[in-house]
Amino acid sequence: MLAVSMVHSPAHAAAPKKDRKYYESRGEVIWEVRTSEKVIALTFDDGPHPRYTAQILDLLKQYNAKGTFFVVGNKVKLHPELVKRTAAEGHEVANHTYSHAYLNKKTNIKKEITKAEDTIVAAIGRRTHLFRPPGGIYNDKLVQTAKQEGYKVVLWSWHQDTQDWKAPGVNKIVDKVLGHTRNGDIILFHDFIEGPTHTIDALKIILPELKQRGYTFVTVSELLTHAK
């Protein structure tokens, strides 16, 4: 009896379940945006990559598309000119930690974020406002730390995880995106991949097709302004 009454104690009942619904309703973590407009956000993680990032920027320019690049601080340090170019061409640069550490409660989350931000500021001359945790792994400490540091946590649409980092074949990436595209999607790609990438060839199919369907490719910050 005692165990039962403890489980149903008012203290327990009052603690909100911190799931997607909880964070989404508070605007602290973003998965996608509900909108009636044909806007979507392409996001690219883990860069900059000395070759792939430049090729992706060329493609985005060709289709007048804006993207959001969640960069890793220790790679920004190696290729600041690519991050500078990314920002100069109207894309959004965002924070994806300094060392791509998977952030658990014991990690110095603040240090991972601020150290990365310092490299970004050195490259583009201004700070960023979006943060994506490596692996999409988050906890309450992370969400609150990001908030205190002035970031929104941005994940991705669950139906738009292309798994392109596995180089799964061009068609797999294309089918995943084109088969599921909805208004307000946040699509997950990677500009930095170890070894060969299928992302660039997939984008060569995805970009013209979605443009044909009437979609506009906007940064995540712009997408948020379309939320209804």
Ligand code: ZN
């Ligand atoms: Zn990542």
